[in-house]
Amino acid sequence: MELDFILLANQHLQTDWRKPSKRLGKAQEELQQKTNTHFDLSPQEALFHLAFVDEFSQLSSNLHFWRRFALYFVETLRMTPSLEEFRDKQVIAPDQTQLSKLIDSAPFFSGSEYLNSDCLEFHWQALNNYFSDKIKKFKGSCSEFFQQFNPDIHLIGKIYFHLVENKKGASPFAFMATYSAGLNDQGTVRHRPLSYALTEYEKDQEKLIELLSTVQNAAEESPYLKTVLESGELFYPLGLSPEDCFTFLSEIPLYEAQGIQCRVPNWWRSGQKGASLNVSFGEKKKSLVGIESLIDFHASIHLDGLELTLEEAQEILKSSQGLSFIKGKWVTVDHDKLSKALQNWQDANELMDGDLRLGDALRLVLSNGDNLLGATVADEEVEVSCGTWLNEVLEKMRSPELLKEAKVHKDFQATLRPYQQLGLNWLTVLDSLQFGACLADDMGLGKTVQVIALLNGLRRKKTSSTSLLVVPASLIHNWAGELLKFAPKIKFAIAHPGGGDFLLGKDENIEDFNLIITTYGLVKRDKRLKEQLWHYVILDEAQAIKNAGTAQTKAVKALQSKNRLALTGTPIENSLGDLWSLFDFLNPGLLGNKKEFTRLAKSKDLSRIRQVISPYILRRLKTDKSIIVDLPDKVEINSFAELSKEQLVHYKSEVDKLREAIADSEGIQRKGLVLSSLMKFKQICNHPDQFLGGGPYKTTESGKFQRLMEICETIKEKREKVLVFTQFKEITEELAKFMESYFGHSGLVLHGSISVKKRKEMVARFQSDEYVPFFILSIKAGGTGLNLTAANHVVHFDRWWNPAVENQATDRAFRIGQKKNVMVHKFVCKGTIEEKISTMLEDKQKISDEVLSSSGEAAFITEMENDELIELFSLSGEPS
Structure with a gap:
């Protein structure tokens, strides 16, 4: 396994182990174990020791980043004059410019959305305190202290x-x-x-x-x-x-x-850049941009930031090497590099005569000119950048607070929160520039109302035609209700068999509506949707197109539109491939083709990807108190349950059967056997009668049922409400019977067979003042889109092995409107595969991590060796 650091919303770090993309060497494994041991003492202990790790050590991109941060701290200490005289009284301050550079160079990793200057200053101060504490207790000199870690290190002397x-x-x-x-x-x-x-x-x-x-x-x-x-x-x-x-x-x-x-x-x-070719796009202002538009192109020769004419460059080549005083500035002259820059300038002007498509220009910015001249060039030889005007536009898109406030018309029946107004400003500007946008606000922050405000503004424009909104079937009536409530003048229709009064019939004219609402499933089947040219194609729960190769994704991307908008609380649900697929829909070509992006994503420094996508993605987190101050915290805990005697018998029996069966299986047969076994063990952990396919479902025969009763005791006393999520439809009714008998009140059950209309009624009832103590939901049917803030307890009865999906389910309660702390109980049967797999679950939370299986841990488990597999399934303490 490979070690990573997870960054939490409170700025603290946690360790995390995940399966590496390739087998680790012995030295690498030892280094990671040592780092983990240091971390057990304190995160600062691990960071400080990490600073002395050789830069060529094979670390994950995540640990490489934290090593660079720790090394900067140690180097600042080392370069502090008279450190010995100040000793433990020295307060070392970081350079803000250097911190900004570190943040810009950070890769995608779990919690990277919380990475900012405040976060790094927090860890810097923690390292300061760590050093002060250590040096107080150290009897030798500061120099001797550092040489414990590296004998070759020398502090600044006198x-x-x-x-x-x-x-x-x-x-x-x-x-x-x-x-x-x-x-x-x-x-x-x-x-x-x-x-x-x-x-x-x-x-x-x-x-x-x-x-x-x-x-x-x-x-x-x-x-x-x-x-x-x-x-x-x-x-x-x-x-x-x-x-x-x-x-x-x-x-x-x-x-x-x-x-x-x-x-x-x-x-x-400040650094001598030497001679290079500078390629700039977008110096001249344009009224409309768009990814397909043409922008101006300019190539020039630069020497340490000074632009040179062809004649000046040729004249400098005649001078000696070293330092030369040019245009009032001393610069370094390297004849070879300057000659190469001259040749690159001539080649670039021959290859790119005239204007260039914006998408191609931004793609070159992403790759920093890779293959610009027909062959890969070194980074220092070519510098690709946006021109003055285009850079100003992109910087404003990265900082919505700098944008002009978009008008909210009187017929819009909602008051936008300050951050929602900023979101509308941002959406309006990207719409005017014809850029595709991804609104990736955290679940519960009101992405829907921001988009409705945008659509209401578009409705008033004569140039705006009909837009298409694609949603999961369960969210149709959510959108319909919000539209009627907030923007009653938007004329919309529902293109779906369950559309009811808003059903779009064959005789109706699409152009008569401002908005058509449909589902991902219908997009694949309805030719009429594919033939229409839409003003906007808007995707809600846009992670539905994360897999670029599926028929559903291909059908969505084939839709014709002037512009595109994606809404998702999880822009990277499994891997960076999700991000590529999303932007291939929003701004095709921006991230190159799949092969080019995969190559770039494997690099240690993913800052270029962040810089290129940042203008087109807006993400705010509800844990950020500057965004929303009235949303309480959620507390997530693993609730452990003991297996009953009946569960133990079935569990051990299935382990023995798997051991025998897997020895004689291989390929697809083996994979199917493993996956089916996973489901059997999860059913046994829930209740033996679920595994057997029927029965009385006695409480005493399931550790989880007993644990649920214990949790509900407090909920019952306080007359609060709870959501219970499961992935198994067949157990929902049995859970409801059990909880109804315990609470003495009936509750609600929602699964895939419940109609859209019925779901809306159930949500309204649960949110009302009526005491409905529990809501049992299958995670597929009720894990997204529903507002269930009447509950302040969430139970994940069996674990869905994708935390992004689990978090979305939890967010049915943890969202705007919640007035209490939300308690989240994640059930785990002790000693079973559930406990073992829970240690791997955090792999899924690497939002910004580039090394995740597209199908989750299940795919990882099927690739295990037989002995590893049996060890995973076996009860802890039992021989494998």
Whole structure:
């Protein structure tokens, strides 16, 4: 298994183990086990040790990110002047620009939606406290403390190298070496020229040697520094030529690695980019954009950020290598790179004469020019970016708070919350630019009302034609009710056999309506829907098209429209492939083809994907108190149940049968055997009579029934309400009988056989003041779309092995309108496969994780070796 860190909404970290994409080596396994051991002591312990892991170690993209963060902290400590003098009193502050760069480079991982500067500052302070606590107890020096982790690490010593531009002197640069002579009255470091040390330590040569040890170590690796040191020039101010200055600047990493603090001009610290081809798209303003529109293209040669003309580049090539003063700035000149940039510029202008399709331009931004010139080029050779106007547009799309407020018309019968108004502003701008959009707000934050506000605005425009809304069948009446309530002037029809009064008949004209509501199933069958050109195609629960190869997804993507909108609370439900399929619908070509995207998704740094999709996806979380302050917390716990004697007998018997059967099976037969066994064991864990196919369903014969009774005792006393989810239709009625006898009140049962009209009535009844203590729901039929905030308890009677689906079910109660804390009980039979699989369930929550099976843990289990499989199914403590 491969270790990852999960980021929680409260900024804390948790460990998580998942199946790796490829077999791990012994060294990698040992490293992960060691990291996990450190984490058991504290997350800061694990992060601090992770900073000293070799950068070439095979870590997941998630751990690579946290290693980079921890390494930045340690490097900041190492580069802190006079760390020994300050010792445990030192407060190290991070650079906000560096934190922003770290966030931008972060991969998709579980909880990455909570990653921001506040989160990293929280962990930075935790590391600060960890270091202070450790160094207080450490008897040696700070240097010795760090060398426990890496013998080659050197803290910044007392020697400083200073380099400045010398605009008035004979030489263009001036150099001086100093040393720190303790702290002044203000508590800051007091500097003296290094020549003073010759006098100060004249009678103590050992201290002088100790002071100069960092310089001596660096000189052993630098012929230039060795010459300056042996000649004695190091002890006095020096004038440097551009050639010598370039040598000095190039060797800064060497000096600092040995513990010499270097203070140099900001233009060098900010990074020398060298020569490259810069390709820019969208300098000129356009009234309409859209993914298919044409935008302007401009290629230019850049040298450390300075744009050069062809003549200037050719003239610079004639000068010497190293530093050159160009356009009032010192820049690095590398003849080979500049010649390559010139050639790339000529090739690009020949290949891309004229305008370019926006989708292709953004695709090149994603790949940073990969294959732009007919062959893959290094990142530093080509820099692809959006022009001034297009970049301004995209930045506003990334920050809805910067957008102009969209008008909400008087006939819209709802008051939008502030964040919902921002959502409408964002949707309106993307509509005007003809970009496809994904509204990915957390469940319960009101995606529906934001879209209805957009549709109500479109209704008033003469240019707007009929739009199509595609939803799961269970949500048809939810949308109809919301439309009638909030935007009664929107004329809509329902194209579905269960549409009732709103049924769209063959004789009706589609253009007579502002909106047609239909289902995913009907899209596959109805030719009329496919032939129509829609203004918008809007998908609710858009994770329905996550699998690009299904007939349903292909049918939806074949719909013709001027623009597209997707609503989903889980934009990445299983893997990054879900994201590609979603954007292949919204803005085709933006993420390249499936093969190109898969190659890019395997990289350690997925920041390019985030940067490219961020303008077109808006996601707010209900755990963010700045979004919604009146939504209480939910508490999720695993509720463990013991198997009854009857359950134990059946469970052990099925393990023995599986052991015999699997030894003689392979291929499809083996996979089918494993999957059918999974269902049998889950049925046994629920109740032996469910496994046997009938019976009285005695409470004493099921540990889960007994556990449910215990939980309901408190619910009954407080006269509260509970939702109970199961994946098995056949047990819903038996659960209802049991709970009705316990509560003394009848409840409700919803499964796939219940009509859409009946579901609406049941929801209304449960939400009313009538005491309906429980609602039993099959997770497929009732796991999405329903508003059941009358309940503040949720029980997952048997686990659905996809937490994204479980969370959606929980969100029937944990949503706007809920006034109490929501208790979520996830039932697990101790010692069984349920307990073992629960440790793997978090794999599904890697929203931003790029390595997940499209069909979940079940697919993973079928690939296990026989002995691993039997071990998984066997009762804990029982021989396998």
